[in-house]
Amino acid sequence: MARKAKELTPLAVSRLTAPGLHAVGGVAGLYLQVLPSGGRSWILRAMVGGQRRDMGLGGFPDVTLAGARDAARKAREKIADGVDPIEDRRARKSALKAETAKVVTFDQAAKAYIAAHGDSWRNDKHRQQWENTLATYASPKIGKLSVRDIEVAHILSVLEPIWKDRTETATRLRGRIERIMGWATSRGYREGLNPARWRDHLDQQLAAPKRIAKTQHHAALPIDDMGDFMGRLRSAQGLGARALEFVVLTAARTGEVRGAKWSEIDMTAKVWTVPAERMKAGKEHRVPLSEAAVALLESLPRMAGTDLVFPSSRRTELSNMTLTAVLRRMGVDVTSHGFRSTFRDWAAERTNYPRDVAEMALAHTIGDKVEAAYRRGDLFGKRQRLMEDWARFIARPAVSGDVVSLHGAA
Incomplete structure (x- = not known):
C-alpha cells in the first residue's frame, strides 16, 4: 500500500524551493513541482486507464494549496467515474474555441x-x-x-x-x-x-x-423632391432665401451660414473657411464651394459697414426664424437643418462616395480612433467633387431612384 504523504501547511509549501516533485498531502498524488529556474506549479499524478498521467493544475502561488487540493479532488472524482480529466479538459477547450469562433459581430x-x-x-x-x-x-x-x-x-x-x-x-x-x-x-x-x-x-x-x-410631415425633404424645391427656392425673393439656398448647397449648419463673413471666403480657390469658434466641434472647417455656390455669392450685394455675407437690415446676423419663414412662405413643412439629413441620405443612397467623405462634408466629429487616423486629412479634393455632384443633382427635377452621374468619386 502506498505511503500516505504528510499534509503540508500553506507556509510549509511556500518554503519548498528545491527542484523536484514535492508531495503536499491532502489528496493522493498531488505534488508541487519546482523547476531549476525557480518556477513552481501543481501536478496531479494518477493512474488513468492503466497508465500513469500527470495533470497540471496551475502555477503557484496563483493557485493556492487549497485551490490545488480542490482541483485534485474533482479530477479524482472524474477518474473514479471513468473520465480522463486531461482529455475532458482538452475537449472543453476545443468546445470553447469552437464557440468563440462563432462569435461574429x-x-x-x-x-x-x-x-x-x-x-x-x-x-x-x-x-x-x-x-x-x-x-x-x-x-x-x-x-x-x-x-x-x-x-x-x-x-x-x-x-x-x-x-x-x-x-x-x-x-x-x-x-x-x-x-x-x-x-x-x-x-x-x-x-x-x-x-x-x-x-x-x-x-x-x-x-x-x-x-x-x-x-408624414417631413423634418427633412425627401431626396426626390429636392430638384423641384430648389427651383422654387431660386425664384423666391430676399436675402433669407439666398441664405437658405447657400445652406442647401454647402450642407452647412444654419448657424454657420448666418454667421458667414466675406473675409472667410476665397472665391478664387472656391473655399469657405469657417473658424473654430463657430463650429460645433470647435475645429476650423473648410467648405468646398461648388460652381453654383460661387455663382450665388457673386450675385449677392455687399452691405457697407458689415463683413457678413447674409446680414439683416440692421447689419447683424439673420435670425434662424428668417430661414424658417422662407420655408413657411413656400408651404414646405421641413426644417432648415433637415437639408443636412437629406444630403446625408443622398450621399448614402444615390452615390458611391465613401461614408467618410460625406461625414467630413457635414463636419461630423469622428469617434473611432482607427477611422480618425485614416482621416487625418480633411479629404478636401473628394469633398469638392461631392459638393459639385450635389449641386448638379439638386439643380434639376429628379425621378424616383435617380442616381447622380459621378466623376472620380473614388
Whole structure:
C-alpha cells in the first residue's frame, strides 16, 4: 500500500524551493513541482486507464494549496467515474474555441455578406450604397454586437430614429439588416427567428412605409423632391432665401451660414473657411464651394459697414426664424437643418462616395480612433467633387431612384 504523504501547511509549501516533485498531502498524488529556474506549479499524478498521467493544475502561488487540493479532488472524482480529466479538459477547450469562433459581430457579418453577394450586384455603386447606409445608421448602434445577441430592441434602436423622417432609407436599411442576419443564421452564428423580419413582426411595431409617405410631415425633404424645391427656392425673393439656398448647397449648419463673413471666403480657390469658434466641434472647417455656390455669392450685394455675407437690415446676423419663414412662405413643412439629413441620405443612397467623405462634408466629429487616423486629412479634393455632384443633382427635377452621374468619386 502506498505511503500516505504528510499534509503540508500553506507556509510549509511556500518554503519548498528545491527542484523536484514535492508531495503536499491532502489528496493522493498531488505534488508541487519546482523547476531549476525557480518556477513552481501543481501536478496531479494518477493512474488513468492503466497508465500513469500527470495533470497540471496551475502555477503557484496563483493557485493556492487549497485551490490545488480542490482541483485534485474533482479530477479524482472524474477518474473514479471513468473520465480522463486531461482529455475532458482538452475537449472543453476545443468546445470553447469552437464557440468563440462563432462569435461574429454585426459589422463582420455585414462585411462577409457583402463580399459573398457583391459580385452578383449590378454595379459597384450598389455595393457602396449598402456599405454607406450600414456604416451610417446600423454600425454605430449594433456594429460591435455579436449577431447571436442582437434582438428586436436593437433593430428598433437603429430604425425608429429615422423611420418617420427618412422612411425610404429606413426601409432599405431594414431589408439589408434582415439579409445580413439571415446569412448569420444560415452560417450557424445565431439561432432563432430573424429580429429584422417585417411580416408579423416589425410590421406590428413600425408604421407601414406607404402610410407614412402619405401622412408624414417631413423634418427633412425627401431626396426626390429636392430638384423641384430648389427651383422654387431660386425664384423666391430676399436675402433669407439666398441664405437658405447657400445652406442647401454647402450642407452647412444654419448657424454657420448666418454667421458667414466675406473675409472667410476665397472665391478664387472656391473655399469657405469657417473658424473654430463657430463650429460645433470647435475645429476650423473648410467648405468646398461648388460652381453654383460661387455663382450665388457673386450675385449677392455687399452691405457697407458689415463683413457678413447674409446680414439683416440692421447689419447683424439673420435670425434662424428668417430661414424658417422662407420655408413657411413656400408651404414646405421641413426644417432648415433637415437639408443636412437629406444630403446625408443622398450621399448614402444615390452615390458611391465613401461614408467618410460625406461625414467630413457635414463636419461630423469622428469617434473611432482607427477611422480618425485614416482621416487625418480633411479629404478636401473628394469633398469638392461631392459638393459639385450635389449641386448638379439638386439643380434639376429628379425621378424616383435617380442616381447622380459621378466623376472620380473614388
